[in-house]
Amino acid sequence: xxxxxxxxxxxxxxxxxxxxxxxxxxxxxxxxxxxxxxxxxxxxxxxxxxxxxxxxxxxxxxxxxxxxxxxxxxxxxxxxxxxxxxxxxxxxxxxxxxxxxxxxxxxxxxxxxxxxxxxxxxxxxxxxxxxxxxxxxxxxxxxxxxxxxxxxxxxxxxxxxxxxxxxxxxxxxxxxxxxxxxxxxxxxxxxxxxxxxxxxxxxxxxxxxxxxxxxxxxxxxxxxxxxxxxxxxxxxxxxxxxxxxxxxxxxxxxxxxxxxxxxxxxxxxxxxxxxxxxxxxxxxxxxxxxxxxxxxxxxxxxxxxxxxxxxxxxxxxxxxxxxxxxxxxxxxxxxxxxxxxxxxxxxxxxxxxxxxxxxxxxxxxxxxxxxxxxxxxxxxxxxxxxxxxxxxxxxxxxxxxxxxxxxxxxxxxxxxxxxxxxxxxxxxxxxxxxxxxxxxxxxxxxxxxxxxxxxxxxxxxxxxxxxxxxxxxxxxxxxxxxxxxxxxxxxxxxxxxxxxxxxxxxxxxxxxxxxxxxxxxxxxxxxxxxxxxxxxxxxxxxxxxxxxxxxxxxxxxxxxxxxxxxxxxxxxxxxxxxxxxxxxxxxxxx
Amino acid sequence: xxxxxxxxxxxxxxxxxxxxxxxxxxxxxxxxxxxxxxxxxxxxxxxxxxxxxxxxxxxxxxxxxxxxxxxxxxxxxxxxxxxxxxxxxxxxxxxxxxxxxxxxxxxxxxxxxxxxxxxxxxxxxxxxxxxxxxxxxxxxxxxxxxxxxxxxxxxxxxxxxxxxxxxxxxxxxxxxxxxxxxxxxxxxxxxxxxxxxxxxxxxxxxxxxxxxxxxxxxxxxxxxxxxxxxxxxxxxxxxxxxxxxxxxxxxxxxxxxx
Numbered sequence: 110x111x112x113x114x115x116x117x118x119x120x121x122x123x124x125x126x127x128x129x130x131x132x133x134x135x136x137x138x139x140x141x142x143x144x145x146x147x148x149x150x151x152x153x154x155x156x157x158x159x160x161x162x163x164x165x166x167x168x169x170x171x172x173x174x175x176x177x178x179x180x181x182x183x184x185x186x187x188x189x190x191x192x193x194x195x196x197x198x199x200x201x202x203x204x205x206x207x208x209x210x211x212x213x214x215x216x217x218x219x220x221x222x223x224x225x226x227x228x229x230x231x232x233x234x235x236x237x238x239x240x241x242x243x244x245x246x247x248x249x250x251x252x253x254x255x256x257x258x259x260x261x262x263x264x265x266x267x268x269x270x271x272x273x274x275x276x277x278x279x280x281x282x283x284x285x286x287x288x289x290x291x292x293x294x295x296x297x298x299x300x301x302x303x304x305x306x307x308x309x310x311x312x313x314x315x316x317x318x319x320x321x322x323x324x325x326x327x328x329x330x331x332x333x334x335x336x337x338x339x340x341x342x343x344x345x346x347x348x349x350x351x352x353x354x355x356x357x358x359x360x361x362x363x364x365x366x367x368x369x370x371x372x373x374x375x376x377x378x379x380x381x382x383x384x385x386x387x388x389x390x391x392x393x394x395x396x397x398x399x400x401x402x403x404x405x406x407x408x409x410x411x412x413x414x415x416x417x418x419x420x421x422x423x424x425x426x427x428x429x430x431x432x433x434x435x436x437x438x439x440x441x442x443x444x445x446x447x448x449x450x451x452x453x454x455x456x457x458x459x460x461x462x463x464x465x466x467x468x469x470x471x472x473x474x475x476x477x478x479x480x481x482x483x484x485x486x487x488x489x490x491x492x493x494x495x496x497x498x499x500x501x502x503x504x505x506x507x508x509x510x511x512x513x514x515x516x517x518x519x520x521x522x523x524x525x526x527x528x529x530x531x532x533x534x535x536x537x538x539x540x541x542x543x544x545x546x547x548x549x550x551x552x553x554x555x556x557x558x559x560x561x562x563x564x565x566x567x568x569x570x571x572x573x574x575x576x577x578x579x580x581x582x583x584x585x586x587x588x589x590x591x592x593x594x595x596x597x598x599x600x601x602x603x604x605x606x607x608x609x610x611x612x613x614x615x616x617x618x619x620x621x622x623x624x625x626x627x628x629x630x631x632x633x634x635x636x637x638x639x640x641x642x643x644x645x646x647x648x649x650x651x652x653x654x655x656x657x658x659x660x661x662x663x664x665x666x667x668x669x670x671x672x673x674x675x676x677x678x679x680x681x682x683x684x685x686x687x688x689x690x691x692x693x694x695x696x697x698x699x
Numbered sequence: 700x701x702x703x704x705x706x707x708x709x710x711x712x713x714x715x716x717x718x719x720x721x722x723x724x725x726x727x728x729x730x731x732x733x734x735x736x737x738x739x740x741x742x743x744x745x746x747x748x749x750x751x752x753x754x755x756x757x758x759x760x761x762x763x764x765x766x767x768x769x770x771x772x773x774x775x776x777x778x779x780x781x782x783x784x785x786x787x788x789x790x791x792x793x794x795x796x797x798x799x800x801x802x803x804x805x806x807x808x809x810x811x812x813x814x815x816x817x818x819x820x821x822x823x824x825x826x827x828x829x830x831x832x833x834x835x836x837x838x839x840x841x842x843x844x845x846x847x848x849x850x851x852x853x854x855x856x857x858x859x860x861x862x863x864x865x866x867x868x869x870x871x872x873x874x875x876x877x878x879x880x881x882x883x884x885x886x887x888x889x890x891x892x893x894x895x896x897x898x899x900x901x902x903x904x905x906x907x908x909x910x911x912x913x914x915x916x917x918x919x920x921x922x923x924x925x926x927x928x929x930x931x932x933x934x935x936x937x938x939x940x941x942x943x944x945x946x947x948x949x950x951x952x953x954x955x956x957x
Contacts, residue, residue: 195917269914275891276874276916282830283916369892374873375830386875386890421771426783429792451877453890456814460807467799474795479783481761486779488771491704499704499766503711506758510751517802519809520744523884526877526912572707583715587722592730592881594912598920603908605881608726681778688778 137246139238140664144245145224146557149550151248152216155207160624162204169197171610171617173599195283197598198267203259205270206293209404210300211255213538215248216546217407218307218342222335224557226311228655228662229332231320231671236313244306251299258292266293269596271393274367274386278359281377294357301350304342311339320654322673326431327692329653329677330424333431334410337438341399341406345442349396352389359384390452394445402441404538406434408545409476412498414677415552416483418651419495421688423678425482426475433472440469450521459518466516473509477502488688492649493567497548500575501541508536511586526596529589535582544574547630554637555644559660562637570629577623581616588612650689652677657693705766712759716752730881733903733928737884739809747802813885817896818864824857826869826897828876828889831918833857833909839942844868850941858937861904861928867897877913880926888913901928 138144165184168177169192181190184200192200223241227234235241258265266289268277276282277290315328315336328336355366365372365381367389372379417424424430446454446462480502489495511533515521524530547570554562593606600606647656654677658667671693679690684697722728729741768774825836825844835857839848859865869878871889878897879886887897909924929937 193917194920198914198917198919201914267917273875273914276914279874282874369890372873372891382892385892387893420769420778422778423780423782425781426788429783429788451886452888453893453895456810459810459814463806463810464800464803467803468796470799471792471796475788475792477758478787478791481758481765482783482787484762484765484769486776486781487765487769488774488778489766489769490771496704499708499762503708503759503762506755506762507711507715510755513751513799513802514744514747517743517747517806519740519806519813520747522813522886523740523744523881525886526879575707576710579711579714583718587718587727590722590729591727592879592910594879594910596914596919598917600920602921602923603910605730605908605910612725612727678782681780683780 137242139234139242141223141227141235141238141241142557142662142666144241145220145222147245148215148219148223148248149221149557151252152212152220155211155252156216159204159207159212160627162200162207164621164624165192165200166197166204167617167620168192169200169598170600171614173601192598194598195267196264198269198596199264199289201596202266202269202293206255206266206297208538209270209400210297211248211252213404213542213546214300214304214400217404217542218304218311218335218338219245219248221331221407221411221546221549221553222307222311222338224553225331225655226314226335227318228556228658228666229329229653229677230315230318230323231654231667231673232314232318233665233667235310236318237310240306240310244303244310247299247303247306251296251303254292254299255296258289258296261288261292263287263289265289268293271390271397272356273393274356274359274389275372275374278356278367279372279374279377279379280360282374291357291360294353294360298350298353298357301346301353305346305350308339308342308346311335312343315339320671320673323654323671323692324673326428327673327676329410330413330427330430330434331407331410333434334407337434338403338406341403341438341441345396345399345403348392352392352396355392356389387449387453390449390454391445394448395442398445398448399438399441401534401537402437405542406437408501408542408549409434411549411552412501412545413480413483414653415494415498415548416480416502417678417680418552418649418653419490419492419498420484420487421490421680422483422487423680424479425485426479427676427678429475430479433475436472437469440465440472444469447516447521450518451525463516463518467513470509470513470516473505477506477509492551493562493564493571494548494552494649496568496571496575497544497551500571501545501548504536504540504544504578507583508533508541511536523592524589526594527589528585528593528595531595532582532585532589535585540578540582544578547571547574550634552649553655554634555648556655556658556660556662558638558641559644560637560639560641561644561648562641563633566629566633570626570633573626573629574623577619577626580619581623584612584616647691650687652679652689652691654692657691702767702770705763705770708759708766709763712756712763715755715759719748719752732882732884733901733905733907734883734885735900735902736809736812737882739812740884743806743809746805750798750802817898818866820864820866822866822868822896823859824867826857826867826878826889827872828870828878828911828915828922829872830874830916831911831922833878833911833922833924834872837938837941839938848942850938850945852941855909855924857909857924857926858934858941859901859926859928860931860934861901863931864900865898868894869897870894874915875913876911876915876922879910879912880907881910882907886912904928904930 176190358364366384370382444466447466644660682690827834835852837850838844871891877888906927911922
C-alpha cells in the first residue's frame with residue numbers, strides 16, 4: 110500500500126488551487142477544511158465564554174449574594190461583583206444559549222461535519238462550497254448581535270434559553286431586559302439560517318458525492334450521524350425560525366401570537382391578545398427536542414469510529430447502529446411533549462408522549478450494548494481519544510437512564526424543573542457530547558494540522574476532567590431528589606433547601622477547578638499545532654478513508670482517485686496480515 | 700498503573716451508588732410526604748431508581764470488565780473478528796422494549812389520578828400566580844367563588860383543611876409560574892388565560908413551602924408561599940377570622956368628582 114506511507118506528498122499540492130491570497134485562503138475560504146476549522150475555533154472561543162457564564166451561576170449558588178472575586182465585575186455587570194437576581198437569570202439564559210447554539214451545534218455539524226464529510230466519503234469538497242462559506246459567515250451576525258446584547262441597556266436576554274412567553278414577550282415583565290431579548294431572537298434566526306444552509310449542503314454531498322464503491326452501508330458511523338442530523342435540521346428548524354419570527358413580532362410589532370386576551374404584567378396591559386402562551390412551547394420544542402438529537406447523534410457517530418479504531422476490532426452491529434440512529438431521529442419528532450407534561454397541556458396527551466418517550470430509550474440502549482460489544486474481545490489501546498470515547502459510553506449510560514425518570518409522567522410531576530433535569534442534560538451534553546468532541550479533537554487533530562497532540566498531557570486532561578465532571582454533575586441528581594428547583598437566584602430562601610448549601614459549595618469548587626483544568630487542553634492544542642511531532646497520513650492505523658489523504662489534506666483532498674472496496678471497520682481481518690484493512694486497499698489477488 | 704484506566708472507570712458505578720447511599724445521612728432525600736397520593740409517586744420513583752440502578756451497575760461493570768480484560772498490553776489473544784450477532788441484537792432490543800413499555804403502562808394510573816380525574820367538589824380556593832407572589836381567593840360563607848363574600852388574601856399564606864379532598868383552581872395574572880408543592884409531590888404550571896384545577900388530600904397538619912418552579916422574572920427566587928393544613932374546626936375558625944378581618948378593612952377611594 111503505497112498511499113499509507115507516502116508522506117512525502119503531504120501538503121504538496123496544498124496551495125496551487127487558490128491564488129487569492131490570505132483573505133481568500135483563510136478567511137473567506139471555500140475549502141471545507143478551512144471552514145470546518147473556522148467553526149472549530151469560534152466554537153472553542155464561545156465554549157470559553159459559556160464556561161465563564163457557568164462560573165457565575167455556580168458562584169451564586171455556593172455563596173449567594175456574596176461579591177464574586179475576579180470575574181464578578183464582568184459577569185455581574187454591577188460594581189463590587191455582586192450578582193443581582195436579574196443578572197443571575199441572565200447568566201442562566203445565556204450560558205444555555207451560548208453552549209447550545211454557539212458551541213455544541215456548530216462544533217458538531219459545523220466543525221466536524223464540514224471537515225470530515227468530504228474526506229470520509231472521498232469527495233473533493235462540499236457539493237456547494239459557496240453555500241458552505243455562507244453558512245459560516247451567517248454565524249457572525251449572530252455572534253455580533255448576541256455578543257452586543259450583553260452591553261445594551263438592561264443586559265442580555267433573561268427569559269431562559271427556552272424564551273417562554275409572556276415573560277419573553279411583554280417588555281414590562283422583565284423591566285431590566287429591554288433590547289436583550291429582541292437581539293437574542295434576531296441572533297437565533299441567523300443561527301437558524303446558517304444551520305439550514307449547512308444541512309442542505311451535507312445532505313446533497315453525502316447523497317451525491319461519494320467516491321466509487323462507497324455505498325451507503327459502507328459509510329462510517331460519523332457520516333451516518335451527520336447525515337441523519339442534517340435531515341433532522343432540515344425538517345425541524347423551519348418551525349423554530351417561524352416561531353422565532355412570531356415572537357419577534359409579538360415583541361416589537363404588537364401582534365399577539367403567544368399572548369392570551371387581556372395579557373398584562375407589571376400593571377402594563379397589552380393591547381394585543383387572542384393567542385396562547387402554550388403555542389410557543391409546542392413550536393419551540395418541536396424544534397428543540399430534535400435539536401437534542403442534533404446535539405448527540407454526530408457525537409455518537411464519532412465515538413463509534415474511535416471505539417472501533419482503538420479496540421482494533423470491527424464495530425459490533427453496524428446495521429443495527431444505523432437503524433437505531435434512524436429510529437432515534439424518527440421518534441425524535443413525536444416526543445417533544447415530554448418537556449410539557451406539567452405545562453398545562455392536555456394531560457391525555459401526556460400519556461401518548463410518555464409512551465413515545467419511553468420508546469426512544471430503546472435505540473439508545475441498542476447503541477450502548479453495541480458499543481460494549483465492540484470492546485468485547487478487542488485489544489484496547491488506551492490513547493487519549495479512546496479514553497474520551499469510552500467515557501462517552503460510560504456517561505451516556507447515566508444520561509440515558511436518568512431520562513427514564515422524567516419520561517415517566519407521575520415522577521416527572523415532582524422532578525420537572527428541578528436539578529434532576531439539570532443533571533440529566535449535562536450528563537448527555539457535557540459528559541456525553543463535549544467529552545466526545547474532546548476525543549474527536551485529539552483523534553482528528555493530526556489530520557487537521559498534520560501534527561500529533563501530546564498524549565501524556567491529553568491523558569492528564571482526560572483524567573482530571575472525567576473525575577471532576579462527575580463530582581460536579583452526579584450530586585445534582587440527589588439535589589433534584591430533594592426537589593431543588595432550577596434557575597433560582599437564591600434557593601436558600603426556602604428553608605427546605607437550606608441544608609443543601611454545603612453540597613452546592615462542593616459542586617461549585619469542583620466546577621471552578623474543572624474549568625481551570627481546561628488550560629492543559631488549550632496549551633496542548635496550540636503547542637501541538639506548531640511544535641507537535643509530524644503525524645504522517647495514518648498515525649492511528651485506521652481504516653477510514655480520511656486517513657488515506659495527506660495530513661493535512663491539500664485543496665481537493667486526495668492525491669489519488671479513491672476506490673472503495675469495503676466498510677471502514679475491517680480491523681483484525683483474517684484476509685490481511687496487518688490488523689487493519691483500509692477502505693481503499695484492493696483485495697489480495699486470488 | 701497498568702490497569703489504571705479500567706479502575707478509573709470502575710469509580711463511576713461505585714461513586715454513583717455511594718452518592719445515593721450516603722445522601723440520606725446528610726438529610727438529602729425526598730422531602731417529607733404529607734399527601735395521600737404522594738406515596739404512589741415516591742414508589743414509582745424508587746421503582747425506576749432500582750431498575751435503572753441495576754442496569755447502571757451491570758453495564759458499568761461490564762464496561763469495566765472489558766476494559767480490564769481486553770487491554771492491548773495484557774491481552775495476547777487475537778481480536779474476535781466479529782461484526783455483531785443477530786440473536787444478541789434481537790435479545791437486547793426486545794428486553795428493553797418490553798421493560799420500557801411496562802414502565803410506561805405502569806405509570807398511567809398514577810398520572811390519571813393526579814391530573815385527569817378531579818373530585819366532584821366545589822373549589823376550596825383560587826390560586827393566582829403573579830410577579831412575585833401567590834394570591835388566594837376563598838369562596839367565603841356561601842362556598843361559591845366570585846361572589847361578594849369572597850375572601851382575597853395577598854399574604855402568600857394558603858389555609859386548607861387536612862384529611863379532606865381539596866380542589867384548587869389555579870391560574871396566572873401575568874407570566875408563566877409553576878405551583879409546586881414539594882411535600883405533596885404536586886406541580887402544575889399556571890398559564891395566563893387558562894384556569895386549571897389541582898386536587899389532593901393532605902394527611903398531616905402543619906405549614907409547607909409553595910415553590911415557584913417556572914422562571915418568571917428577576918424575582919423568581921423569592922416567589923415563595925406557604926400552605927397550612929388545619930383540622931376542620933381550626934380551618935373554619937380561620938376562614939371566619941379572615942372574613943371578619945376583610946370586613947373591617949377600609950380602602951380610601953379618591954373622590955370621583957374631580
